[in-house]
Amino acid sequence: MSNIVKIEHLSHKYTNSWAIRDINIEIGQTGIVGLLGSNGAGKSTTMNILCGALNQTEGNVYIDGISMREQPQLAKQQIGFLPQNPPLYMDLTVDEYLNYCAGLRLVPKDKMKQAILEAKLRCGIDHFSNRLLRNLSGGYRQRVGIAQAIVHRPKLVVLDEPTNGLDPNQIIEVRSLIKEIALDRAVIFSSHILSEVQVLCKDIKMIENGRIVFSDSMDAFNNYVEPHSVLVAMENPPALAEIEKIEGVTNVDVLTERQMRIYFNGDQSITERIVAASIHHGWRLREITLDKTALDEIFKQLSNKSPQENN
Numbered sequence: 001m002s003n004i005v006k007i008e009h010l011s012h013k014y015t016n017s018w019a020i021r022d023i024n025i026e027i028g029q030t031g032i033v034g035l036l037g038s039n040g041a042g043k044s045t046t047m048n049i050l051c052g053a054l055n056q057t058e059g060n061v062y063i064d065g066i067s068m069r070e071q072p073q074l075a076k077q078q079i080g081f082l083p084q085n086p087p088l089y090m091d092l093t094v095d096e097y098l099n100y101c102a103g104l105r106l107v108p109k110d111k112m113k114q115a116i117l118e119a120k121l122r123c124g125i126d127h128f129s130n131r132l133l134r135n136l137s138g139g140y141r142q143r144v145g146i147a148q149a150i151v152h153r154p155k156l157v158v159l160d161e162p163t164n165g166l167d168p169n170q171i172i173e174v175r176s177l178i179k180e181i182a183l184d185r186a187v188i189f190s191s192h193i194l195s196e197v198q199v200l201c202k203d204i205k206m207i208e209n210g211r212i213v214f215s216d217s218m219d220a221f222n223n224y225v226e227p228h229s230v231l232v233a234m235e236n237p238p239a240l241a242e243i244e245k246i247e248g249v250t251n252v253d254v255l256t257e258r259q260m261r262i263y264f265n266g267d268q269s270i271t272e273r274i275v276a277a278s279i280h281h282g283w284r285l286r287e288i289t290l291d292k293t294a295l296d297e298i299f300k301q302l303s304n305k306s307p308q309e310n311n
């Protein structure tokens with residue numbers, strides 16, 4: 001089956017600085033792909049171009065083989081988009097709003113009622129048909145936002161930070177809705193929160209400083225970020241040379257008088273060896289924690305590699 005998205009050598013310049021540079025992405029027909037990047041990395045720029053809301057400076061976007069530059073109307077018909085700040089009209093009811101969106105999406109008049117009903121049922125908002133948007137909770141407003149993104153039955157749905165600003169229960173509900181709509185279409189999901197992408201996505205594209213720095217499956221990413229250090233607190237810490245003698249230890253950073261970060265070669269039984277050495281030598285271990293690499297650190301490591309090394 002052909003890819004639903006093909007992005008080739010995409011670059012964009014705002015006034016005089018490049019926001020994204022030479023982005024290449026291919027996405028299959030179903031499942032959720034995470035676009036992860038810190039604030040200002042270039043996620044929204046990429047998504048806006050992908051959805052035809054912004055014209056790129058260089059490069060090409062194909063949606064289901066259709067060029068966004070050459071046939072924008074046809075390409076856009078394949079896409080549903082929930083931008084970061086969706087334009088929800090608070091004085092409209094759910095039905096009025098979805099009618100309006102379906103009209104914008106050129107859903108034929110005779111199919112509109114059925115299309116809106118399907119989108120509402122899918123998003124669990126059919127019981128709120130006559131409720132004003134202003135009277136819905138944040139989570140339900142986001143469901144309406146997702147309903148407008150699928151009302152024309154697109155093959156690709158693009159969600160820009162869809163769980164931003166929701167409370168933990170609403171996040172869980174919106175996540176399960178996203179999983180469901182990705183069963184029969186492709187979903188691109190952007191976030192700056194690693195754990196969010198980890199629980200939802202089968203593939204991950206990491207963007208930093210406008211460039212793709214990692215592009216692979218979530219499993220490959222999780223292997224990549226396996227912890228390589230432990231945080232340790234001891235009442236009676238030894239000289240560093242003693243710690244370095246423990247099998248597998250590659251380096252030690254002293255953090256405070258009693259705390260240190262011990263780097264190791266990846267073999268996680270290191271914790272047992274540290275505990276055993278501590279008991280044997282009387283170092284009085286108080287705390288030991290595997291240190292999952294912080295997202296900032298991962299970005300830094302990945303940014304220092306060329307995209308080809310990661311893909």
Ligand SMILES: Nc1ncnc2c1ncn2[C@@H]1O[C@H](COP(=O)(O)OP(=O)(O)OP(=O)(O)O)[C@@H](O)[C@H]1O
Pocket residue numbers: 014015018019037038039040041042043044045046192
């Ligand atoms: N309209 C604009 N004019 C000028 N510069 C812009 C504009 N929009 C974005 N930028 C810049 O382009 C870069 C990428 O921004 P973009 O919004 O795409 O990042 P992002 O990853 O979506 O960040 P966030 O999560 O904060 O939305 C940033 O340096 C940003 O300041």
